[in-house]
Amino acid sequence: MDLSIDPKLEDFRADVRAFFANDFPKDILAKTRKGASLTTDEVRKSESALGKKGWLAAAWPKEHGGPGWSLEEQYIFDEELERAGVPTVTPMGVIYVGPIIYTFGTDKQKERWLPGIREGREGWCQGYSEPDSGSDLASLQFSAVRERDEYILNGTKIWTSAAQHADWIFCLARTDNSGKKQEGISFIIAEMNRPGITVTPIITIDGKHALNQVHFDNVRVPADYLIGEEGKGWTYSQYLLGHERTSYARIGGKRKQLRHLREIASHVPTGGNRRLIDEPDFARKLSDADLAVDALEMTVLRVLSAVKDGGAPGKEASIVKVLATSAAQQITTLYLDAAGLNGNRQFDDSVTPDWLSKDASANFAAPGLSLYYGTRAQSIYGGTNEIQRNIIAKRVLGL
Incomplete structure (x- = not known):
């Protein structure tokens, strides 16, 4: 196991550091440093700045539009992004669903969704957790019923981060109840503005709006919004979670x-x-x-x-x-x-302590x-x- 970073990569580090110091939007950095939440437009502005540079999908291989960086370069990039105070990249697109699409999706699906993800033009959220499933994700009851060339989606997802900013959601949905619970789950995508989708904010103890509950009431999506094979969603989710947990x-x-x-x-x-x-x-x-x-x-x-x-x-x-x-x-x-x-500590109103x-x-x-x-x-x-x-x-x- 080699834990060292090649000294030759310091030029790469300097380039990344210079971009964040000189070219990244200053208003976004200022707002983030205050601990303030970003609006949807500001999230897009932040991620589009990285996307235009070709750096948003930092871990993607070149054949799918990523920079093709080595693991060391990815590691340095992440370090410098955090050091500069750049808003954390919304992971649902570039870290979660993007690799699922380019690994298991069709060529048509890759052409449709990968450009918007890697360029920061389209936001995503993740529909996994459900109100009655607790930590047992495989017990989910969110359903996707095939009807000719469509799936009809019904159920509720909860703790859905960034749903208020998202254009798309990817969901684990139950398409079969006949076998083991893990075997009847599929991976399906939907636009957030589809009729029948309602987003309810969940305000956290710090007063911020980061989480949501997302309700689906007979939401119809094309059958080709299914990623990979029907019934293989659990396998895909485990692949995704490995990337999520290291992120x-x-x-x-x-x-x-x-x-x-x-x-x-x-x-x-x-x-x-x-x-x-x-x-x-x-x-x-x-x-x-x-x-x-x-x-x-x-x-x-x-x-x-x-x-x-x-x-x-x-x-x-x-x-x-x-x-x-x-x-x-x-x-x-x-x-x-x-x-x-x-x-x-208490101070006289007329005196401001040096510190x-x-x-x-x-x-x-x-x-x-x-x-x-x-x-x-x-x-x-x-x-x-x-x-x-x-x-x-x-x-x-x-x-």
Whole structure:
């Protein structure tokens, strides 16, 4: 296993860094740094900027319109994107459904959907979870009934990220109830503006609109919106989930947050001449978070090394998912710790403490609290960490 990055790739890193510093939309960066949510038009603007550069579908092979980068180049690109504060690419198109379409779809389907995905012109969302299925995805009851040259879709999907921005949704749908529950599931696509589709927002504890419930009432779609073979949707979903779970790592973003926390802690006073960075308990938690990100990075590089040698993200992706979500929660809890100490101090209205004027410290509390709330859900979505630990125990450790 080779965990090193070729020094020759530093020129590539410099090119990526220069693009984000000079050519990426500044208004999008400014809004993201404030922790504000993007509108649908702003999401399209952000992703189209990458698409015009040919960098949105960073992991796609050249034959399908991707840049054809090596795994090392993809890794560097992800690091620099996170470091620059670029909004996280909506994964449902380029990471989830795109590889399913170019791997299992027909030539006609590839021609229809791949250009819009890789250019950032069309947004996608994922219809997997259902209100009554819990963690047992295979128990889904969302139905697709074939009627001549159409499928009729009925049911409800929940926790659907970015549905309010999406033009298309890809769904796991039950097309057969006669055999094992995994065998009767198919992979079907639909436009979000089809008659019979209703999107209900789910507002999270931080006041943001990221999640939705999507209702289907006799929604008709062409039969050729079925991807691959009928009844093979479960197989396709497992292929997709391996990519989804490795995409959670976001090493560059986590290291950027740790640097930010060190700057904050170097300015926030805790009494006398002491700063937060000098408090043993906080310093220990910060070091623990550093180690967690180091462990995550080593694990991601191990998975990438396996893929480079001809493998694919499989059961080991569950390890990445658990480590990534745990590290994210460790880091964002430190924002909460710093904000709590900040809020406990009282100042004379006529005096502004010097440390409040520091860029690293000013206005960090609200975005930090939003990050804290957001990462509470990371150990649930994409397959709960409890389920991932069962997978690790059974399929990795053989218990």
